[in-house]
Amino acid sequence: MLKFLIRRISVMIFTALVLTFVVFFLTNLPPNLEKLARSEGSVRMTDDAVASWIVENGHGGPLLGRYAEWLGLAPGWTLTDEKGVTRGRCIDVYAEAGSAPTFCGILQGNWGISTFAKEPVGDVLGRSLGATGWLMFWVMMVMVPASLVIGILSGMREGARTDRVLSVFSIASTATPEYVSGVILLAVFASVNAGLSPLLRDWGLLSDRTLFYGTATSAMDKITFWNFALPVMTIALYGIGYISRMTRASMTEVMTQQYIRTARLKGVRFRDVVLRHALRNALIAPFTVIMLQFPWLLNGVVITELLFNYKGFGWTLVQAAGNNDIDLLLGCSVVAVLVVLITQLISDIGYVFLNPRIRLA
Numbered sequence: 001m002l003k004f005l006i007r008r009i010s011v012m013i014f015t016a017l018v019l020t021f022v023v024f025f026l027t028n029l030p031p032n033l034e035k036l037a038r039s040e041g042s043v044r045m046t047d048d049a050v051a052s053w054i055v056e057n058g059h060g061g062p063l064l065g066r067y068a069e070w071l072g073l074a075p076g077w078t079l080t081d082e083k084g085v086t087r088g089r090c091i092d093v094y095a096e097a098g099s100a101p102t103f104c105g106i107l108q109g110n111w112g113i114s115t116f117a118k119e120p121v122g123d124v125l126g127r128s129l130g131a132t133g134w135l136m137f138w139v140m141m142v143m144v145p146a147s148l149v150i151g152i153l154s155g156m157r158e159g160a161r162t163d164r165v166l167s168v169f170s171i172a173s174t175a176t177p178e179y180v181s182g183v184i185l186l187a188v189f190a191s192v193n194a195g196l197s198p199l200l201r202d203w204g205l206l207s208d209r210t211l212f213y214g215t216a217t218s219a220m221d222k223i224t225f226w227n228f229a230l231p232v233m234t235i236a237l238y239g240i241g242y243i244s245r246m247t248r249a250s251m252t253e254v255m256t257q258q259y260i261r262t263a264r265l266k267g268v269r270f271r272d273v274v275l276r277h278a279l280r281n282a283l284i285a286p287f288t289v290i291m292l293q294f295p296w297l298l299n300g301v302v303i304t305e306l307l308f309n310y311k312g313f314g315w316t317l318v319q320a321a322g323n324n325d326i327d328l329l330l331g332c333s334v335v336a337v338l339v340v341l342i343t344q345l346i347s348d349i350g351y352v353f354l355n356p357r358i359r360l361a
Helices: 002-026 030-040 047-056 065-073 091-093 121-156 161-175 180-188 198-200 225-255 257-264 270-282 284-300 300-306 313-322 326-354
Strands: 078-080 087-088
Touching: 002 065, 002 270, 002 313, 002 326, 030 047, 078 091, 087 091, 121 225, 121 270, 121 284, 121 300, 121 313, 121 326, 161 225, 180 225, 180 300, 225 270, 225 284, 225 300, 225 313, 270 284, 284 326, 300 313, 313 326
Parallel strands: none
Antiparallel strands: 078 087
16 A cells, blocks of 8 residues: 555646646746736736746746746746846735745745735635535535435435336436536526526515525625525536436346356345445445545536635636636646545555455555
């Protein structure tokens, strides 16, 4: 196990370096830097002024050197202007501290300054990840139990009426993207003139304008059932169908194994056969799919957060891309890469606990 962890962590570090370098290269292409210079300076800047701004703000020089500075493996850039004022990556950030360190990259906790939010990238990411973390938590609390129950019930008796009904629901939910299910939920539950809200108001069962809130902005301050249910269900519906289909396929395969037939012939109750013999082996494949939902949730909530105006990680990523916020884009890429790699490591380790016959070699 220890050798496996050391080898996997080494591969994870190498993968993270490669992926972050690719993102760093793409975000630091000359057109992006010129666009950043004109947005931060003036749209009427001349080409010479743009080139000067790029150099004065630390975006000049060799790409590998700037990447090492961003990581914190090389000293931060410094520049003294004609008035004798010295600026630099570390000096700009730690000016209030009185003495700036030599190295100030992401390894030292300095993720840069967001040109969009005008505050440190670490603060922006911390706030947005906290908001998305709550969204992911409640989505998993709804999605995982519901999908496992649906998949197990379908796979227990393949071809039965229950299996057909649940399979149709799973396929329909998987085939419906978030931007469709979200709009449908808004029209049915959060519309003033359509859906259930007008009917409930006419019957005297609803005092507010709508049953659920059509926006989740208020959930940034306080999460309630009425302002958080629709975004949670929008994301969970797609995942429920996908995980339940995988669970059903795995459960169906396990139920045809010889040891299951032997237990049935020995007179073991069907419930005990499912719970004691089939369920543990059937959860190996769904466990992988469930772990893959974490990076999907982190990066796939973009549509939902924009639809419900919920300022989480996906909303922040879109704003960073739309405003050419290089440091914030790089910070988002680091978070996304780390989430993917860590969840894959947890998934591989979890195999051993679900099936002792699997060995990490």
